[in-house]
Amino acid sequence: MSGGGRRILVFPSAAELGPALARFTAARAARATGSERGRFSLGLSGGSLVSMLARELPALPGLDSSKWLVGFCDERLVPFEDPESTYGLYKSQLLCKMSIPETQVLAIDPSLSVEEAAKDYAKKLSEAFPNEEFPVFDLLLLGMGPDGHTCSLFPGHPLLEENQRTVAPISDSPKPPPQRITLTLPVVNAARCVVFVSTGGSKAPVLKHVLEGGEGPALPAARVNPAGGELLWFLDEAAAASLTKDVERPSATAVL
Numbered sequence: 001m002s003g004g005g006r007r008i009l010v011f012p013s014a015a016e017l018g019p020a021l022a023r024f025t026a027a028r029a030a031r032a033t034g035s036e037r038g039r040f041s042l043g044l045s046g047g048s049l050v051s052m053l054a055r056e057l058p059a060l061p062g063l064d065s066s067k068w069l070v071g072f073c074d075e076r077l078v079p080f081e082d083p084e085s086t087y088g089l090y091k092s093q094l095l096c097k098m099s100i101p102e103t104q105v106l107a108i109d110p111s112l113s114v115e116e117a118a119k120d121y122a123k124k125l126s127e128a129f130p131n132e133e134f135p136v137f138d139l140l141l142l143g144m145g146p147d148g149h150t151c152s153l154f155p156g157h158p159l160l161e162e163n164q165r166t167v168a169p170i171s172d173s174p175k176p177p178p179q180r181i182t183l184t185l186p187v188v189n190a191a192r193c194v195v196f197v198s199t200g201g202s203k204a205p206v207l208k209h210v211l212e213g214g215e216g217p218a219l220p221a222a223r224v225n226p227a228g229g230e231l232l233w234f235l236d237e238a239a240a241a242s243l244t245k246d247v248e249r250p251s252a253t254a255v256l
């Protein structure tokens with residue numbers, strides 16, 4: 001059980017989940033920028049989150065993102081112009097519609113080798129979070145693959161045991177492209193709040209395994225358990241179809 005407890009929120013479909021996720025993010029941003037930290041640190045992931053956030057966040061009325069600090073939970077080592085670049089997708093679809101200063105967006109340097117890019121990104125993080133051994137993000141938005149991977153932490157991979165570095169390179173990702181940079185589990189589990197977003201029936205079996213247990217070692221997504229923070233799962237009915245334990249079905253106007 002995570003420090004703040006785990007919540008599983010089920011929405012009728014992605015169309016209802018998206019606006020709720022955007023409102024939740026904005027509420028956490030307001031809380032963080034209004035705190036003594038004076039900023040909101042947000043870690044983004046790729047996959048379907050990109051288009052969801054690009055659709056929903058700019059649609060929120062009066063959202064001020066000038067005090068946001070944005071990083072990436074993982075990234076593919078490809079040029080920003082490559083359609084596989086998570087930063088490139090966010091830049092062209094979301095960041096261009098927000099008021100986040102460019103200096104407050106922490107991206108990898110894809111011109112470096114994978115080892116050097118990981119060190120460079122770790123340095124950027126340590127400069128942005130100067131007093132913390134492991135950066136403490138206000139909110140990490142994560143996806144989960146059908147194999148149970150999250151960030152670029154894949155089932156059975158030795159990187160799951162990394163406990164020193166904040167950022168690690170990976171050269172043998174089973175999902176292409178093979179070269180990637182990823183936050184490590186200690187950083188993910190240091191966050192104040194982690195939200196997984198998973199939609200669609202193809203995720204139902206792995207969600208059952210991750211959230212209610214199954215045979216074999218814990219899948220990477222099941223190892224996300226922020227020690228002093230909250231853990232929320234935003235699912236749609238199709239993804240949640242196999243779950244039998246307690247889930248919440250919030251109303252459209254619920255404050256999460």
Ligand SMILES: O=C(O)[C@H](O)[C@@H](O)[C@H](O)[C@H](O)COP(=O)(O)O
Pocket residue numbers: 045046047048049074143144145146149150151175176197198199
């Ligand atoms: O780096 C990647 O290859 C993807 O970003 C991947 O990790 C994705 O985040 C998950 O597979 C969840 O994908 P969905 O959000 O589309 O379910």
